[in-house]
Structures are given as structure tokens and as C-alpha cells.
Amino acid sequence: MRLGLTNMANIDVAVRAMAKRLQIDLVRTPASTRRTLSLGVKYSPETACLPFKLQIGNMIEALEQGADTLVMPGGPGPCRFGYYHRVHEMLLRELGYKFRMITQDNGIMNIVDSVTEHAPKARVAAAFHFGITKLKTIEEIDRCVHRVLAAAHDKGAVIRLHRGAIEAVDEADSYRTLRRTKQEYIQELEDLPKVDSPPLKIGITGEFFLVIDPFANMDVETELGKLGVEVRRSTAVSDWLRLNPFIYIFGLLEKYKSYRAAVPYLSRHVGGDGWQSVGAKVLHAEDWDGIVHLEPFGCMPEIVARNILPAVKEGPPVLNLVYDEHTGKAGLISRLEAFVDMLKRQKKERQSPLSRASYGLSYERNNHNG
Amino acid sequence: MTFQRRFPTLLRIGIPRALLYYHYYPMWKTFFETLGGEVVVSPPTTHTMLLEGSSRVVSDTCLPVKVFIGHVISLVGKCDYVFVPSVRSMRVRVHNCPKFLGLPDMTKVAVPESPPVMDIDIDVNRGREKLLEAVYAAGKILTNDRARMEQAAEIAWEANLHYRRFMSTRRLAPPQAIERLSGSDPAPDQKWQVGGNQARATIAIIGHPYLTHDEIISHRIIQRLERAGCRVVTPEMVLAEELESAVARTVGTSYWTFEDEVTGAGEYFLNNGVDGVISVVAFACGPDSLMMEVVQQRARSSPVPYMNLALDEHTGEAGMITRLEAFLDMVMRKKRRPSCASA
Numbered sequence: 001m002r003l004g005l006t007n008m009a010n011i012d013v014a015v016r017a018m019a020k021r022l023q024i025d026l027v028r029t030p031a032s033t034r035r036t037l038s039l040g041v042k043y044s045p046e047t048a049c050l051p052f053k054l055q056i057g058n059m060i061e062a063l064e065q066g067a068d069t070l071v072m073p074g075g076p077g078p079c080r081f082g083y084y085h086r087v088h089e090m091l092l093r094e095l096g097y098k099f100r101m102i103t104q105d106n107g108i109m110n111i112v113d114s115v116t117e118h119a120p121k122a123r124v125a126a127a128f129h130f131g132i133t134k135l136k137t138i139e140e141i142d143r144c145v146h147r148v149l150a151a152a153h154d155k156g157a158v159i160r161l162h163r164g165a166i167e168a169v170d171e172a173d174s175y176r177t178l179r180r181t182k183q184e185y186i187q188e189l190e191d192l193p194k195v196d197s198p199p200l201k202i203g204i205t206g207e208f209f210l211v212i213d214p215f216a217n218m219d220v221e222t223e224l225g226k227l228g229v230e231v232r233r234s235t236a237v238s239d240w241l242r243l244n245p246f247i248y249i250f251g252l253l254e255k256y257k258s259y260r261a262a263v264p265y266l267s268r269h270v271g272g273d274g275w276q277s278v279g280a281k282v283l284h285a286e287d288w289d290g291i292v293h294l295e296p297f298g299c300m301p302e303i304v305a306r307n308i309l310p311a312v313k314e315g316p317p318v319l320n321l322v323y324d325e326h327t328g329k330a331g332l333i334s335r336l337e338a339f340v341d342m343l344k345r346q347k348k349e350r351q352s353p354l355s356r357a358s359y360g361l362s363y364e365r366n367n368h369n370g
Numbered sequence: 371m372t373f374q375r376r377f378p379t380l381l382r383i384g385i386p387r388a389l390l391y392y393h394y395y396p397m398w399k400t401f402f403e404t405l406g407g408e409v410v411v412s413p414p415t416t417h418t419m420l421l422e423g424s425s426r427v428v429s430d431t432c433l434p435v436k437v438f439i440g441h442v443i444s445l446v447g448k449c450d451y452v453f454v455p456s457v458r459s460m461r462v463r464v465h466n467c468p469k470f471l472g473l474p475d476m477t478k479v480a481v482p483e484s485p486p487v488m489d490i491d492i493d494v495n496r497g498r499e500k501l502l503e504a505v506y507a508a509g510k511i512l513t514n515d516r517a518r519m520e521q522a523a524e525i526a527w528e529a530n531l532h533y534r535r536f537m538s539t540r541r542l543a544p545p546q547a548i549e550r551l552s553g554s555d556p557a558p559d560q561k562w563q564v565g566g567n568q569a570r571a572t573i574a575i576i577g578h579p580y581l582t583h584d585e586i587i588s589h590r591i592i593q594r595l596e597r598a599g600c601r602v603v604t605p606e607m608v609l610a611e612e613l614e615s616a617v618a619r620t621v622g623t624s625y626w627t628f629e630d631e632v633t634g635a636g637e638y639f640l641n642n643g644v645d646g647v648i649s650v651v652a653f654a655c656g657p658d659s660l661m662m663e664v665v666q667q668r669a670r671s672s673p674v675p676y677m678n679l680a681l682d683e684h685t686g687e688a689g690m691i692t693r694l695e696a697f698l699d700m701v702m703r704k705k706r707r708p709s710c711a712s713a
Contacts, residue, residue, distance in 0.1 A: 045662070078471055080659070086660075090663075090667055094667060265479070268491060297654070298659065300656040303428060304469060311479040
């Protein structure tokens with residue numbers, strides 16, 4: 001069995017670690033490129049959402065690299081994601097590819113069973129734990145990079161260190177090496193010279209895949225960092241994997257807090273991350289200066305959220321970014337620049353006593369929305 | 371609440387003639403009327419409703435939701451409450467599209483001037499207790515008697531089953547069936563005649579009834595085909611069991627609540643002797659983007675002529691007419707020369 005996966009952020013690092021310990025032959029799916037997207041767009045239904053198209057592209061490229069087994073989770077739910085595997089399989093078979101599709105409508109654990117071909121549970125658990133630790137390490141490094149990139153003088157150095165850190169984590173083969181790698185890289189990042197002024201804090205919310213995956217969102221976090229913004233993100237891949245009780249409780253509490261916060265405006269789950277997207281605006285009214293809300297074109301839960309967000313009068317200004325295969329990075333950067341400029345100006349005016357005196361209440365934060 | 375106690379029969383509950391109206395109107399009407407309420411339905415869709423609805427939501431919201439909002443706007447001042455349930459799931463592990471889930475919340479934001487929105491959750495995955503709570507929440511404006519509410523809900527459910535059987539056994543479209551069953555005053559131009567044996571061809575239109583049977587959204591596709599001498603059949607005219615087994619043959623289990631009328635209907639009609647299949651989808655409909663792809667794959671390997679129409683508020687009638695004419699030409703040509711190989 002040669003296993004092929006689709007790409008999502010750095011999850012391949014964790015999976016490679018697990019596969020190595022379980023002696024599973026994992027094909028290295030090429031990193032997503034424009035070719036991946038073109039392939040996906042060519043063979044997908046026109047109005048399928050962007051993650052679907054990228055995944056078709058990834059699967060084709062994995063099959064080209066010799067994979068004979070594909071994995072794609074699914075399961076009932078309002079959002080399209082759980083339906084993907086049916087259409088993925090149908091389209092790829094129609095194109096003539098021969099493969100076995102492992103998919104379970106009952107969640108990740110059953111997939112793990114199929115993939116590991118019923119290896120002893122203890123070994124699977126141990127491999128899993130190592131993989132998750134790598135994932136957590138990467139997420140810690142990511143959070144550090146968010147902080148440092150905003151304030152650093154040399155943005156390029158931060159980006160290079162980030163890339164190096166991920167490669168080092170990928171190569172690490174023991175817990176000790178992992179710990180050391182993490183400490184070294186975080187130290188190097190923190191040691192970089194910084195500017196003095198406190199950066200803007202912008203939260204990223206929206207559809208899960210787009211928030212997590214830098215190729216899909218066109219490196220929106222890095223671009224914001226280059227503009228001097230500290231990115232805050234409350235979603236992480238480990239949210240998905242409800243194994244480590246510590247992550248589970250921490251991640252889930254944050255989610256529940258945002259659900260409760262959203263209730264006056266959206267009182268129910270609408271699938272995907274729609275509820276969270278609305279709740280984040282209320283929850284972070286005080287500690288975020290702005291929100292960048294990401295969604296693939298046509299994403300149903302996020303359209304529901306986007307319709308409701310303007311009614312949320314408290315909370316920071318929101319920039320809505322809708323992505324599809326035609327999205328151009330130049331346009332994206334223009335919008336981010338304009339948004340950040342506006343937020344910087346607002347912040348300066350809020351802090352200046354002169355402006356408060358002359359403009360009075362109209363510049364209070366609450367009235368900036370709507 | 372005092373309104374209900376002093377003037378129980380005068381309480382008007384507004385139901386927008388859009389989205390789930392086509393599936394569940396008889397059920398809701400029966401429920402509220404059994405408890406002594408008066409049900410008010412918005413008039414058939416007009417261009418004004420479409421425009422006003424579109425102006426209240428973000429542009430990538432799907433067309434039927436825009437029309438729905440337009441209907442809610444038209445109910446302002448005409449009723450005391452607007453009934454907009456969040457129909458999450460009518461079968462275990464089968465969910466509805468997120469737009470339905472968030473519909474009451476979107477309505478409240480888009481139409482702040484609307485009468486109070488009756489916003490209940492219908493979700494069979496949460497157990498019988500929760501379902502009863504929804505029933506009580508819906509009925510409490512009319513009565514405090516829970517036994518009466520439960521009874522009304524059962525009568526209403528029977529009415530729903532009867533409505534679906536009625537449509538599938540008599541081959542009626544929802545607006546026609548509703549008209550016949552409720553005897554209420556229908557809009558004058560919503561009368562269809564499902565053609566008899568003189569029809570030139572039988573064309574199936576698959577897709578959601580809130581698209582096919584809404585004259586503005588569909589540009590009167592059914593009437594046009596009938597005027598061209600065709601007999602039109604839609605998923606409501608097929609027995610529910612047939613559609614379910616068609617779904618089972620294609621994708622196994624249903625994923626979305628309305629899988630029957632898309633995947634199921636597509637599979638059924640492609641294999642049951644109709645002369646052509648037309649599918650209608652709203653542009654950027656999430657579920658249909660995937661479900662209709664499954665149908666299209668079946669259609670690619672079927673000899674039955676098939677055409678997909680994607681509708682949005684920019685769809686022009688002239689373009690629609692051209693495509694229907696071309697499609698009918700193809701269907702008739704095929705009928706005249708059955709020995710030709712499939713396209």
C-alpha cells in the first residue's frame with residue numbers, strides 16, 4: 001500500500017512521523033502549486049468550493065507519484081466537506097485512475113484503523129502521540145512567528161527561520177531532538193531585533209481549511225506580518241484531533257466561548273465554522289484591533305456568518321476576503337494594506353487626547369462598524 | 371401574549387411563499403389552523419421581491435434565499451408573526467443546507483422591520499424531547515395546552531404525508547396540490563395542466579421545488595415546456611420510496627435532506643423512460659454543486675438527453691428560451707430516429 005494524502009498546512013509533517021513509526025509507505029504529495037490548482041479546477045464542478053478543487057489537484061499529483069491508496073475523511077453534517085469523498089472518488093475514477101479510497105463516515109479513528117491495517121493499538125497510539133507532538137511543536141512555532149514577524153526589523157529572516165524550523169521538525173526523530181529544535185528556533189526568533197511600537201492585533205477567522213492552509217489563503221498571515229500586524233488565530237489543526245484531552249478541552253472551551261458570545265446574533269450551529277466566525281467578533285471586541293474573515297467562494301456557513309456579522313455592533317472592524325481560483329495576490333495585498341492603514345489610523349485617533357476632544361463620541365470604537 | 375388570550379382566532383401567522391413552503395406548507399398551515407390561528411401566505415414572487423430581497427443580503431447568497439427575504443419583506447404589516455423555522459434535519463444523520471439552519475437568524479438581520487420571527491429548531495437528531503419542545507415553542511402563541519399542541523402536531527404530520535402521497539399518486543406539482551388540498555385562494559396565474567396523452571414528449575425537471583415551481587426564479591420553465599406541447603414531470607410526482615432507492619443506487623446514503631429531489635430524481639428519471647431531463651440549480655448552491663455533479667456523471671453515460679440550467683438573478687429569459695428550444699429540438703430529433711447511437 002502506497003498512501004497518498006491531500007495537503008493541509010503542515011499536517012504532512014505529523015503524518016510522515018506517524019507513517020515512519022508504523023512502517024507505512026507514505027507518498028510525498030508534492031507541495032501545492034498553481035499546477036495543483038489548475039488540475040483541480042479543470043476536473044472539479046465549477047461551483048465546488050476551493051478546498052475541494054485543491055484536494056482533487058493534490059490527489060492527482062499524489063497518484064502521479066505512485067500512490068495507490070487515498071485517504072479522505074467524511075461524515076454527515078450540513079457543510080459540503082463530508083460529501084467530498086463521494087465526488088472525489090467518482091471524478092478520479094472517471095479519469096481512469098486506479099486506487100483504493102479509504103474513507104469513513106465515522107471519523108478519523110476508523111480511518112486510522114484501516115490505514116494501519118490493524119497494527120497493535122499500543123504502537124499506533126505511540127506513533128500518533130509522536131506525530132501530534134510534532135504538530136503541537138509546529139503550532140507553537142507558528143504562534144511565536146506571528147508575534148515576532150509583526151515586530152521584527154528583518155521580516156525576511158523571520159520567514160527563513162520559520163521555514164527552517166518546519167524542516168527541522170520534519171527531520172527530528174525523537175522527542176528530545178524535537179524539544180531542542182523547538183527551543184533553539186524559538187530562541188533565535190525571539191532574539192531578532194524588534195521595533196518599539198506595539199503592533200496591531202488582527203484575528204483571522206472563517207472557514208477552517210482556508211484559515212489553516214497558507215497556500216489556499218495566499219500566505220495572508222505572512223502578508224499581515226509584513227505589514228506589522230500580530231496575527232491571532234484561535235483555530236488550529238489540533239482542534240480536529242480530539243485525542244489529547246488537554247488540547248481538546250482548551251480548544252473546545254474557546255469554541256464554546258465564541259458560540260455563547262454569538263448567541264444574540266446567531267443562536268445555533270450552521271455547519272462548518274459559521275457560528276465561530278460570528279462569535280469571534282463579539283468575543284474579541286476588546287483585545288483584537290481588527291478581524292480578517294476568510295472564506296472560499298460559495299462557502300455556505302460563512303455566507304450565513306457574513307450576512308450576520310454587520311449586525312454585530314460591538315467588536316472590531318471586519319475585512320471579508322472571499323477566495324476562489326481567480327483570486328489574485330496583488331488584489332489581496334491591496335485590500336490588506338488598506339485595511340491595516342485604516343486600523344492604524346483608528347488606533348492613533350483613539351489614543352490621541354486631542355482627537356477625542358475635537359471629534360467627541362463619533363470616533364468611539366463601537367460606531368466604526370456598520 | 372395577551373393578544374392570544376383575548377383574540378385567539380385573530381392571530382395571524384405569516385408564511386413566506388418560498389424555500390420550504392413547497393415542502394411543508396400544508397403541514398404548517400394545518401398545525402396553526404388546528405390551534406386556532408390564521409395563516410397568511412405572501413403572494414407569488416414578483417420582481418420587486420427579488421430585488422428587495424437581494425438588496426438585504428450579501429450578493430453571493432443563493433437566489434432562493436434572496437427571494438425568501440423578499441417574501442418576508444412583503445409580509446411586513448400583514449401578520450403578527452412570521453414563521454421561519456430552522457429545519458436542521460428531518461432524518462437521523464441527514465442534514466439540511468446551512469442556509470436553512472441559519473435562516474431565522476439571517477432573516478432577523480436582513481429584515482429588522484419584520485414582525486417577530488417564530489424561530490424554532492427542528493432536528494430529529496436531538497431526540498423526541500427536543501422535537502416536542504419545538505412544537506410547544508411554535509404553538510405557545512396560540513395556546514398553553516400541551517396536549518392540544520401535540521395533537522395538532524400529529525394531525526399536521528399526517529397532513530404532510532397525505533400531501534406528498536397526493537402529489538406522487540396524482541402527478542401534481544406542489545402549487546397545484548396545495549391549491550386543491552387547502553381550497554384556499556390561489557394566485558390566478560399559478561395553474562398548470564399536466565398534459566395528457568397528446569404530449570409530444572415527456573420532460574423531467576429535477577431540482578429543488580423552490581426553484582422549479584417559482585415562476586420568477588425558473589422563468590416559468592414548466593409553462594413554457596407545456597406550451598411547447600410537452601408533459602412535465604418533477605420529483606414530487608414520484609413516490610418517495612422510489613427516490614430513496616434511486617439515491618441508494620447512486621451514493622448510498624442521503625447526505626442532505628433534499629438529496630432525493632436531486633441525486634435521487636436524476637437517477638430515477640434517467641432510467642425511467644422520459645424523453646429528456648433538465649436540471650435546475652441556483653448559482654453557487656453548495657449542495658447542488660456536488661449532488662448535481664453526481665447526476666451529470668450518470669447523465670454522461672446515459673442515452674437520455676440532459677441539460678443543466680444554472681439560475682441567478684441575472685438569468686435572462688431570452689437565453690433560457692433559446693436553450694429550451696435547442697434542447698427540445700434535440701429531444702424531438704432523437705425521438706424521430708430512435709436507431710441513432712446516443713450523443
